[in-house]
Amino acid sequence: MADHVFQKCINAQCAATFSVDETRTACPSCGNLLDVCYDWEKLPIPQNLSYFEKYWSERNIPQRFSGVWRFQEMLPFTDLEKCVTIGEGQTLLQNAPCVAKYVGMKPDKLFLQYEGMNPSGSFKDNGMVAAITHAKLMGATAAACASTGNTSASLALYCGYTRLMKAIIFIGSGKIAYGKLSQALDYGAKTIQIFGDFDDAMNRVREVSQKLGLYLVNSVNPFRLEGQKTIMYRILEALNWEVPDWIVVPGGNLGNSSAFGKAFFELKMLGLIKRIPRLAVINAHGANTLFQLYEKEGVRWNEGRPDRAKIQAFFEQMNRENRRASTLASAIEINRPVNLEKCLRALSWCDGVVREVDDQEIVDAKSQIGANGLGCEPASAASVAGAKKLREEGIISPAERVVCILTGHQLKDPVTTVAYHSADATKFQETLGCRGVYRADFANSPLPVENDLEKIIAAIQE
Numbered sequence: 218m219a220d221h222v223f224q225k226c227i228n229a230q231c232a233a234t235f236s237v238d239e240t241r242t243a244c245p246s247c248g249n250l251l252d253v254c255y256d257w258e259k260l261p262i263p264q265n266l267s268y269f270e271k272y273w274s275e276r277n278i279p280q281r282f283s284g285v286w287r288f289q290e291m292l293p294f295t296d297l298e299k300c301v302t303i304g305e306g307q308t309l310l311q312n313a314p315c316v317a318k319y320v321g322m323k324p325d326k327l328f329l330q331y332e333g334m335n336p337s338g339s340f341k342d343n344g345m346v347a348a349i350t351h352a353k354l355m356g357a358t359a360a361a362c363a364s365t366g367n368t369s370a371s372l373a374l375y376c377g378y379t380r381l382m383k384a385i386i387f388i389g390s391g392k393i394a395y396g397k398l399s400q401a402l403d404y405g406a407k408t409i410q411i412f413g414d415f416d417d418a419m420n421r422v423r424e425v426s427q428k429l430g431l432y433l434v435n436s437v438n439p440f441r442l443e444g445q446k447t448i449m450y451r452i453l454e455a456l457n458w459e460v461p462d463w464i465v466v467p468g469g470n471l472g473n474s475s476a477f478g479k480a481f482f483e484l485k486m487l488g489l490i491k492r493i494p495r496l497a498v499i500n501a502h503g504a505n506t507l508f509q510l511y512e513k514e515g516v517r518w519n520e521g522r523p524d525r526a527k528i529q530a531f532f533e534q535m536n537r538e539n540r541r542a543s544t545l546a547s548a549i550e551i552n553r554p555v556n557l558e559k560c561l562r563a564l565s566w567c568d569g570v571v572r573e574v575d576d577q578e579i580v581d582a583k584s585q586i587g588a589n590g591l592g593c594e595p596a597s598a599a600s601v602a603g604a605k606k607l608r609e610e611g612i613i614s615p616a617e618r619v620v621c622i623l624t625g626h627q628l629k630d631p632v633t634t635v636a637y638h639s640a641d642a643t644k645f646q647e648t649l650g651c652r653g654v655y656r657a658d659f660a661n662s663p664l665p666v667e668n669d670l671e672k673i674i675a676a677i678q679e
Contacts, residue, residue, distance in 0.1 A: 221259040222294045224251045229521025242437040253439045266458040288450045292443040301350045305342040308334045310455035319585045321608040333626030340624045341371035347444030348434040357432035361385040363418035366397025373404035387418040396629040416553045436472030445476035462617035467599040468498040469549030471560035478563020496567035499603030502575040503544035511571040518565035548596035574602040584659035592627025
């Protein structure tokens with residue numbers, strides 16, 4: 218590949234570099250994560266972001282139709298014609314005045330970035346298309362992932378549609394939404410269910426991938442995160458290239474937050490934006506590792522030298538207590554986020570904050586998002602619940618422009634939606650198998666009415 222791109226260890230005490238012709242998910246010297254880096258001086262850099270508008274007239278070219286490869290100059294690890302695409306990234310940024318009222322914002326200041334419009338129904342397609350493109354360049358014949366659902370659906374879709382390689386998926390025996398599992402099964406992936414949770418599945422898929430030479434597409438793969446940067450480019454595009462004040466994103470494996478920070482850091486470094494927005498990462502209370510380490514323990518990026526001893530001690534205590542993640546927001550039900558250090562870096566670049574929200578706050582926020590016309594899965598709603606909490610704390614002001622990321626479509630997990638709107642607290646709790654969620658304050662319950670014309674009319678007119 219071209220000499221303008223390479224992989225680099227994020228550990229400042231190591232900083233080893235590797236060719237992009239190598240398939241790596243960790244530095245062999247120190248075991249830390251890798252970045253895809255560019256020698257921007259050897260690349261044609263757009264003078265301004267409006268440069269990308271010209272590609273709207275080239276939508277007959279599949280790669281320019283893609284909401285990822287339309288910005289290929291910002292992730293130039295290969296030539297445009299070699300990029301895989303199935304039309305990902307045709308997503309929507311919607312002003313949401315009703316949700317703004319719920320959060321406590323001015324009506325024109327809250328926006329929802331709806332990644333559920335992607336082909337597999339989640340944000341994962343942005344990163345998966347970049348990873349599959351690199352896998353194709355590497356001559357991979359099989360790709361693997363561990364998943365709570367969305368990654369597996371995306372990998373299975375790309376492998377099934379392109380026929381470039383076989384998909385092998387590891388899932389745990391804990392909660393996985395049937396909407397997501399059905400996709401992996403329907404798209405032809407080989408699905409391995411092991412006894413354990415996502416963290417267990419992640420450990421095993423890394424071992425198996427190394428032993429069998431499988432191309433690993435989880436977000437430890439640095440090319441995955443290159444694709445996920447483009448979510449931020451599309452937000453800027455929708456805002457007429459103006460930078461918002463806040464980006465609020467759910468925090469699970471922390472790939473999105475890591476990618477978003479890298480996107481804005483690069484844009485600022487290249488002079489394409491004048492300022493970087495603040496970043497808020499929102500954990501579920503039942504899977505709040507980042508919140509505990511960042512807000513309670515004070516762990517920071519520290520210019521590539523985070524307190525790894527403190528991080529390790531936290532995980533060792535978690536192991537001793539056998540703590541497992543537990544939240545109905547299955548997509549972020551992760552206790553050992555693989556992108557922890559990259560997220561710490563993003564929080565440093567973006568003057569970020571971390572908050573946790575409980576399941577009650579998540580499902581209430583989800584109901585308000587749905588009432589605004591965008592159905593999302595529970596994990597997505599953590600962003601709105603987090604924005605509401607930050608507004609109540611006075612961290613976000615009502616006049617700031619805030620973008621909340623909705624990571625996945627409502628039909629990824631319809632059981633939660635139906636259970637919530639049943640307005641039966643006991644049924645809600647039993648159906649979801651969750652603890653601590655007892656209310657459905659915004660339930661829109663179906664009305665049972667006798668099959669009688671006058672009674673039906675009366676019910677409608679109530």
